[in-house]
Structure formats: structure tokens, C-alpha cells
Amino acid sequence: MSNSRNLSKLTKADKPLFVSLMSRTFAQDPLFLHLFGDSKLDRKAKHRVKAFVSFMFDKSFLLHEEVWGYFENESLIGTYIVEKPHPSMLQNLKGVLLIVRLIPLFFQLSGQTLHLLNSYMRVTRSSAPSFTHHYLIMIGVSPEEQGKGIGKSLLQHLINTVKADKKSQGIALDTENKENVDLYRRFGFTLSQEAQMDNMPVYCMFYPKEG
Template sequence: MSNIEITNLTKKDTDNVIEIFSTAFKNYPLMEFFFKDTYEQSMKHLLKSMCDEKSIVENLLLGAFLEEKLQGVAFITPPKLTTSNDNTESTKTASEEQFAIAIGEEALMRIEAYSNLKKTNKPSSPHFYINTLGVHPQSHGKGIGSALLSQVHQMSQQHSDSQGVALDTQTQKNVGYYQRFGYGISNTVKLENVENWFMFRPN
């Protein structure tokens, strides 16, 4: 099997990140809930906001390269931010404001409802949070997702404060996948018609 290289991505990788995530999450329940029939355009705005300089400085954007081509991406929030005061008001960046205008008020409200649900169900102890992990469909079964997860697990184990890694998923198939890596279900909550499984893997 070819070697998979995991590296930190930067803003210059935005176009490739958009390609990976847009393809990986097409017809995914949460994205359909967010964007309804405006998926293609809205997803691009969401991913551009995610690749904003401020976002990349505060979070981790990991890329998995197979034969020097980006095939998987994970967007992760480190312990300091996952345990910060959620009531603190932060100034919106220009890209965040553009994103809010581009997707419309209804989609923004659905995203905020999910964000609030996520805050309510995240672990109280310091942890890494995998917000999004996507693999290009043509590279499924090649160990891309496993390599990204292993990297985050290693980062958590080496971090002085982190107690583990948390994530959420919206498909039963993914639940079984993550359980094979040691994740347990901490809660299951429905957001309108979308089932959300919140999971945690202790170090």
C-alpha cells in the first residue's frame, strides 16, 4: 500500500479542500439539512470561510496525501478552543460575514441550531474535536480516514491537557466506523429530521 502523508494545510490549499469536502459530503444528511437545494454554491462559501486565515490559525486543517495528491481532509478544533467560554462574543471576519450573506438567513439559523447542539453535547474535559473529516470517494478503502484519525489520536495523547477526541456524525454507517477506532456514543439527539450521534474516544 502506498504511503499516506499527513500535513497541515494552509489557505493556498482552499480549492483542493473545497473539491474534497464538496465531493465527500454530497447527499450527506447534515449538509442537506443546512443547505437544502443550494448545496453546491453554499458549500463553497462554507469551505472558503473554514479556510480563512483566522480559522486556520485557531484550528487545525490536516490533509492526507496519497501519491502527492490530496485525498482527505480533517478540520479539528484543539483543546484550548473546545473548552473556551462559548458565551464570549467574537468579531466576525469578512469571510464569515460574506458567508452569512451568501447562504441566507434560514440556512444560517439551521447551522446555528446545530452549533448550539454541538456545544451542549461536547465533553466538559479538554479535548480535540473533529468537526469534519472527508475523504474523496475515489480513495475510499485506502486507509485515508484511518491515517487522519490516527494522527489526531496521537496529537491528543501527546497534548499535556487533552483527555481525548470527540466528534459527531449523522449516519449509522459512520457510527460503526468510528467505534472500530475506540469511539463510544456519548449521546444521540435529533435535530428536526437529522439524527446526530455524539462520540468520544478517551486517550
């Protein structure tokens, strides 16, 4: 029996698949551990992680972002969220709706966590290039499917998308896993800045589009 694999844009109906996948994928991510605690050991931390990942998915449909997924049969085994350049006037109006979406999150996350999230955004966005570019917000592969080239396929898909976009000059991303730095370098990313947030290193990287 052969497996059917395909890469496609996610719809709102895919939210449960996305939340389940990314909650497991980022369970031991340094940033998530720092923000929410260990979701494998703490039930409250698990709830906080799911609430945040759910918010990130909803946000992508309100703002200038896209969610792509790698499917095997009906199972989502890899996904990424990317922010596209050149926000429109409509996106600015949708920012008002985003504030409404944020309200429930305020009651699910502690004030300290919200403060840390704000600090992280300030650190990473200050390191982003000033010219137009895509921003890779999240990328993850199911723990059971890692090491099979799925993450590389997702990243290559994004790179191809950016190469075809005449308005974008590259891709910015941030990672807290030092071992990811060399992986991204193999795809043409360079380390633009190494920042710190509460003694946690944040590696800010950029892929410059040729030409």
C-alpha cells in the same frame, strides 16, 4: 511508477484543493443535504456548499484549529479539521475577525440555513464534555479513494496527536451517518448522546484518552 503519499498540515495555499475535495465528499452527507440541498442536482446548492466549506477552511486559520491533509503526489485525497483545547487570549481576539469573515457568508446562505446551523451548533456543543479536549470538526476522503484505509490513517494520526498532548483528555465528534458510529467505535469512541435536529439524528461521540 510508485505513488508518493504523505500526511502534512495544510497551508492557506491549499484552500482550492480543500474546498474541491470536501465539497465532493460531503455532497450527500445528511447534514449538508439538510442545510444546503442536493449539490449534485442544484447549482445553487453546489454554490452554498462551496461557500460554507471555504468559510470553514478560512476559519481554521483564524481560530485554534488545524487542518491536516493526506496527499498522493500533488493531489489532496483526504483531510480533517480539528479544534485544539485551551484557546488563548489571542484566539478570543481573532473571534472578532471571524465575525468579519462571516459577513460574506450571510449573503450566500439563506436565513433558514443560518438558523439551522445555529441550531446544530447548539445541539452539538451542549453534548460536548466540559473538560478539555480536541474536537474533530470535519474529516473526509475523496469518494474515489474511499475504502483504502485513508480515513483510518487520518483518524489514527489525530488519535496519536491527542495521546501526545498532556492537556487534552480526548476527542469529541458528531456525525449524522449512523453507519459511521460503528466505525468510530472500532477506534475507541463511545456514543455519549443521540440528539435530534429537525428529526435528523445527531450522534455525539467521544474518545477518552487512556490515563
